[in-house]
Amino acid sequence: MQYVSTRGDAAPRDFAGVLLSGLAEDGGLFVPEAWPTFTAAEWRSFRGLSYPDLAARLIAPFAAGSIAPDVIRRLCAEAYAGFGHPATVPLVQLEGGLWVQELFHGPTLAFKDLAMQLLGRLFDHVLRDQDRRITIVGATSGDTGSAAIEACRDRERIRAVILHPRGRTSEVQRRQMTTVLSPNIANLAVEGTFDDCQDLVKAMFADAPFREELSLSAVNSINWARVAAQIPYYAAAAIALGAPDREVSFAVPTGNFGNVLAAWAARQMGLPVARLMVGSNRNDILTRFLRGNDMSVRPVEPSLSPSMDIGVSSNFERLLFELLGRDAGACAQVMRNFRDTGRMDVPDAAWREAASLFEGFRLDDPGTEAEIRRVHAATGYLADPHTAIGIAAGRAGALPGVPTVAMATAHPAKFPDAIEAATGLRPPLPPRLDDLYEREERFRTVANRLSEVQGAVRNAVFSNAA
Ligand SMILES: Cc1ncc(COP(=O)(O)O)c(C=O)c1O
Numbered sequence: 001m002q003y004v005s006t007r008g009d010a011a012p013r014d015f016a017g018v019l020l021s022g023l024a025e026d027g028g029l030f031v032p033e034a035w036p037t038f039t040a041a042e043w044r045s046f047r048g049l050s051y052p053d054l055a056a057r058l059i060a061p062f063a064a065g066s067i068a069p070d071v072i073r074r075l076c077a078e079a080y081a082g083f084g085h086p087a088t089v090p091l092v093q094l095e096g097g098l099w100v101q102e103l104f105h106g107p108t109l110a111f112k113d114l115a116m117q118l119l120g121r122l123f124d125h126v127l128r129d130q131d132r133r134i135t136i137v138g139a140t141s142g143d144t145g146s147a148a149i150e151a152c153r154d155r156e157r158i159r160a161v162i163l164h165p166r167g168r169t170s171e172v173q174r175r176q177m178t179t180v181l182s183p184n185i186a187n188l189a190v191e192g193t194f195d196d197c198q199d200l201v202k203a204m205f206a207d208a209p210f211r212e213e214l215s216l217s218a219v220n221s222i223n224w225a226r227v228a229a230q231i232p233y234y235a236a237a238a239i240a241l242g243a244p245d246r247e248v249s250f251a252v253p254t255g256n257f258g259n260v261l262a263a264w265a266a267r268q269m270g271l272p273v274a275r276l277m278v279g280s281n282r283n284d285i286l287t288r289f290l291r292g293n294d295m296s297v298r299p300v301e302p303s304l305s306p307s308m309d310i311g312v313s314s315n316f317e318r319l320l321f322e323l324l325g326r327d328a329g330a331c332a333q334v335m336r337n338f339r340d341t342g343r344m345d346v347p348d349a350a351w352r353e354a355a356s357l358f359e360g361f362r363l364d365d366p367g368t369e370a371e372i373r374r375v376h377a378a379t380g381y382l383a384d385p386h387t388a389i390g391i392a393a394g395r396a397g398a399l400p401g402v403p404t405v406a407m408a409t410a411h412p413a414k415f416p417d418a419i420e421a422a423t424g425l426r427p428p429l430p431p432r433l434d435d436l437y438e439r440e441e442r443f444r445t446v447a448n449r450l451s452e453v454q455g456a457v458r459n460a461v462f463s464n465a466a
Pocket residue numbers: 110111142143144221253254255256257258259260307308386387409410
């Protein structure tokens with residue numbers, strides 16, 4: 001399988017090439033040249049597969065010609081062996097037609113582990129094969145960082161530098177990153193927002209000499225491999241609820257648009273998905289777009305769901321590329337204007353197409369707290385603030401007779417203050433994280449300035465060079 005850039009000015013490459021390059025050189029995102037699809041009979045044949053086997057079946061076509069299916073299968077088996085639930089991504093029925101799919105049974109208690117545990121192994125496999133080393137630069141609003149650190153720590157051929165917005169993650173999220181003292185890991189606390197961190201990462205990729213010198217790669221969902229590895233859990237949920245013989249809708253708490261894009265990708269592959277509900281907090285650029293074609297940047301404000309405190313959703317560019325009929329020139333033009341003006345001009349027909357499948361939903365902090373309380377009182381289920389937004393979106397957008405699955409993207413113990421305020425209960429961390437608050441933290445605070453961040457990245461990489 002070959003991949004092309006959404007902006008059309010980067011050479012196509014295979015899966016291993018996309019994995020290692022992360023962002024395309026023209027600033028675009030890589031997408032598959034064509035979507036792999038499965039027939040209804042093939043989807044039926046996946047019933048009863050274990051999660052790692054299902055994941056391998058769905059991911060293998062994306063790596064075709066680059067990584068052999070039996071290698072993908074082995075890496076999936078290894079990636080999910082350590083998850084804390086035998087079903088890996090269990091479904092829990094909350095009420096009539098509404099389920100949650102728990103994506104937080106991995107090592108860092110958020111959905112990012114599903115992709116990141118595989119990505120760390122894919123990196124290792126490809127780097128060994130090509131006898132290379134890379135520097136990962138990643139931006140996090142709280143969860144990607146710790147999942148990436150956990151997946152990459154102590155890997156010989158990887159150095160990882162993770163940028164988080166200072167003071168804007170939960171304490172548990174920050175400590176999960178900054179208490180990992182492995183020599184190949186560094187944390188930078190940026191004086192800014194997640195969007196600043198993400199812009200800094202993209203600017204480092206745009207600096208060709210720097211990119212080459214450090215052999216940069218990405219772990220954010222700008223890296224296609226991240227999205228590919230997030231597709232299987234949608235398939236697992238849909239198959240468990242009757243697909244391909246019954247349609248299913250998904251409600252996804254959304255920030256960078258990577259998770260819900262994976263659901264859309266599953267639909268491209270032939271999974272019968274009825275509707276995709278996009279849940280946002282007060283940082284609601286996607287909801288404003290879906291409801292009224294208003295994709296305009298506003299300042300990011302902190303919320304109870306910090307991982308979704310995102311102003312510009314990077315992965316939207318992949319959907320835009322499709323909505324524009326895969327016209328890379330048009331996509332590049334829209335993205336350039338967006339960058340210059342802070343407002344995206346999406347043609348009316350493209351917007352209508354997006355709005356016919358995706359439904360925007362917004363919940364502010366009081367609403368989120370009320371939803372956590374309501375779900376707990378009605379069902380006994382403790383939903384973290386992100387998951388609560390997904391559940392509320394799912395209830396609001398459910399179609400009669402169609403099961404809705406809300407994605408439980410984080411464990412409630414990652415956000416104990418919000419849960420306690422809503423329910424009076426303080427969810428404990430799993431025993432392996434018992435001493436998280438006593439562990440030594442290590443991070444460096446940096447200004448939101450490219451030169452300073454590049455200096456800190458160089459310093460982190462070369463001071464620990466083998
Ligand atoms: C717990 C949680 N929920 C939801 C999201 C939003 O997901 P995405 O950025 O893929 O839209 C994130 C961050 O990515 C997250 O960490």
